[in-house]
Amino acid sequence: MATLATHPDCVPVVSYRFGKGATDIGRYIELGGYDSVPKALALGPEGIINEMKASNLRGRGGAGFPTGLKWSFVPKQSAKPKYVLVNGDESEPGTCKDRLIFEQDPHSVIEGTIIAGLSVQAKMGFIYLRGEYRYLLQIMERAVAQAYTKGFLGKNIFGSGLDFDIVTQTGAGAYEVGEESALMESLEGKRGIPRIRPPFPAVVGLYGGPTIINNAETIATVPHIFRMGGAEYAKLGTERNGGTRLFCLSGHIERPGVYELPMGYNLKKMIYEVGGGIPNGKKLKAVVPGGASTPALTADEIDIGMDFDQVGKAGSMLGSGGVVVLDETTCMVEFALRTMKFYAHESCGWCIPCREGTDWLKKSLTRLHEGGAVDKDIDNIRYLAENMLGRTFCPLGDAAAMPTIAFVKKFRKEFEDHLDGKGCPYRHTHQEELVVV
Amino acid sequence: MSSTTLFSPALAARFDKLVTLYPVKRSALVPMLLYAQDEVGYLSDAVIVEIADRIGITELDVRNVISYYSLLRIKPAGKYHVQVCTNISCMLRGGNEILDHCKKKLGVANKGVTPDGLFSLEEVECIGACSWAPAAQVNYDFHENLTAEAIDKVLDDYRTKSKSGVAK
Numbered sequence: 001m002a003t004l005a006t007h008p009d010c011v012p013v014v015s016y017r018f019g020k021g022a023t024d025i026g027r028y029i030e031l032g033g034y035d036s037v038p039k040a041l042a043l044g045p046e047g048i049i050n051e052m053k054a055s056n057l058r059g060r061g062g063a064g065f066p067t068g069l070k071w072s073f074v075p076k077q078s079a080k081p082k083y084v085l086v087n088g089d090e091s092e093p094g095t096c097k098d099r100l101i102f103e104q105d106p107h108s109v110i111e112g113t114i115i116a117g118l119s120v121q122a123k124m125g126f127i128y129l130r131g132e133y134r135y136l137l138q139i140m141e142r143a144v145a146q147a148y149t150k151g152f153l154g155k156n157i158f159g160s161g162l163d164f165d166i167v168t169q170t171g172a173g174a175y176e177v178g179e180e181s182a183l184m185e186s187l188e189g190k191r192g193i194p195r196i197r198p199p200f201p202a203v204v205g206l207y208g209g210p211t212i213i214n215n216a217e218t219i220a221t222v223p224h225i226f227r228m229g230g231a232e233y234a235k236l237g238t239e240r241n242g243g244t245r246l247f248c249l250s251g252h253i254e255r256p257g258v259y260e261l262p263m264g265y266n267l268k269k270m271i272y273e274v275g276g277g278i279p280n281g282k283k284l285k286a287v288v289p290g291g292a293s294t295p296a297l298t299a300d301e302i303d304i305g306m307d308f309d310q311v312g313k314a315g316s317m318l319g320s321g322g323v324v325v326l327d328e329t330t331c332m333v334e335f336a337l338r339t340m341k342f343y344a345h346e347s348c349g350w351c352i353p354c355r356e357g358t359d360w361l362k363k364s365l366t367r368l369h370e371g372g373a374v375d376k377d378i379d380n381i382r383y384l385a386e387n388m389l390g391r392t393f394c395p396l397g398d399a400a401a402m403p404t405i406a407f408v409k410k411f412r413k414e415f416e417d418h419l420d421g422k423g424c425p426y427r428h429t430h431q432e433e434l435v436v437v
Numbered sequence: 438m439s440s441t442t443l444f445s446p447a448l449a450a451r452f453d454k455l456v457t458l459y460p461v462k463r464s465a466l467v468p469m470l471l472y473a474q475d476e477v478g479y480l481s482d483a484v485i486v487e488i489a490d491r492i493g494i495t496e497l498d499v500r501n502v503i504s505y506y507s508l509l510r511i512k513p514a515g516k517y518h519v520q521v522c523t524n525i526s527c528m529l530r531g532g533n534e535i536l537d538h539c540k541k542k543l544g545v546a547n548k549g550v551t552p553d554g555l556f557s558l559e560e561v562e563c564i565g566a567c568s569w570a571p572a573a574q575v576n577y578d579f580h581e582n583l584t585a586e587a588i589d590k591v592l593d594d595y596r597t598k599s600k601s602g603v604a605k
Contacts, residue, residue: 002566002569002579005568081460090565091562091563091565092563093524093525093526093562093563093567094525094526094563094567095563095565095567096565096566096567096568096569098565099565124460130565131471131506131508132508132564132565132574132577133565134577135577135578135579167458167459169467169468170467170468170471171467171506172467172470172471172506172507172508172509173506173507173508173509174505174506174507175562175563186467187464188461188463188464189461189463189464189465189466189467189492189502190463190502191501191502191505192505192506207460207461248567248568249568250526250529250530250567250568250570251525251526251529251530251570252529252530256567256568256569256570257568258568288525292524292525292563322526322567324525324526324529324567325529326529330529335525335528338523338524338525338528339525342524342525342562342563345562346562348505
């Protein structure tokens, strides 16, 4: 059981029905559920997209692309069927928010998927969960079956004359499948290898048809936008960053948990007030603001608002909402190494700069951490990472390179402290010895 | 479809339906592999042949997909597959120590299986339990906010469950 954490500053929108028994369709309807579909039907495709644009909702998966604009890219006329694809392959280290949505409010995902479908006249949606979330598939399958029984899915939904079907499934363990084009490959029963873009999924996506693909939190927010009105939702956040989002606090923090806070909420306040600060009277060293792929901020860079633009301006990214807090005892080389071990493991191998780059970075960081590195290795790590940037089909290469560059740049002294055979000056948490294949 | 199947009648029926749900049959491949593995324990040669046949693709196509996904395995795991996360959020809160503790307790290395086949151990990447770290999954069940004592209890409970003959 995953539960939502609360604080007086929390604003429950997407978490509005959490902990209220809304997994059951009757209760969901009692709480105003499925009221948004008739509203969307009345607005029609163009009206839906306008409402979405007014909400200033930006993609909660990490890139922060405006959702309404994304939907508007789907062509009106298409020879091939259109699809809606919900990305619940939540795998970004530090992120555990979609899990809560599926567990506590599965119908909001279904309702959001239906509305997304209506906006582009799609007849079919897919909800793809990560393989590790098998217990959530059971919850989602039950919710989908209930929605069919009520006539909210299937033929002539809500008596509108329109048809809409939803299929749910899980993946089988692959971070890369969280990338939109790799997800489509996986859903087509193949290895999760990214596709070259353009064409973008809005034009050529799943099964070659125009496809709306959004993060699960983005989709689950949609019914709430129609419940409150797009403009009202937008007001909760900051300029161009509408609403609220689920932030996952983890690491060295007194009260880790998933909290729903307004977009633009101050990061320092989030850590010290919402999260209760750093345990055991330790000092803060760094914060990874939006999942493992986002460049770390130092302790004096965190007085910023957590929206896509402000975190971008601070040289990092808001990402997936995974806020990982590191205290002064953390070895940044070890942290960089663990991050890189992850990317080396998850690189699909399709693009050489990513496949080779992540592996060499892992080896270099291991050598540095163990005390076998020379001065030049530090610059080589940065050089290698910089040369991966922008040279791969999908963002995984960038996701590995960007934090690495930041670690070297901002914590160079710590990297240097590992040189000359000294190895790690910090309390050594165990690292698996490397097997070089 | 051939009349003989390796799977239980319920699973065979589920597969018959699964291949009709998607615009293309092949989309059912990943879910079929997972469900087959859940029932058989791993993806044996015979399982691979039958799934290839059900979908109408080659055995090689199926193997090509299996080798991509980390949850899919072609060798048996323990009855209880213990997956300890050591990714960043778990690492910061003692995930590596939990893994070490499990190695000692079970007497196996990473990816090892205990001689009685009851447990297998694997270090895994982020499982989506970051705010409740450190965490592990045993089969599909999450165990969170772990300490050495807590994981001991988790493992002991599975051992007891197995002895008393209660299914997982």
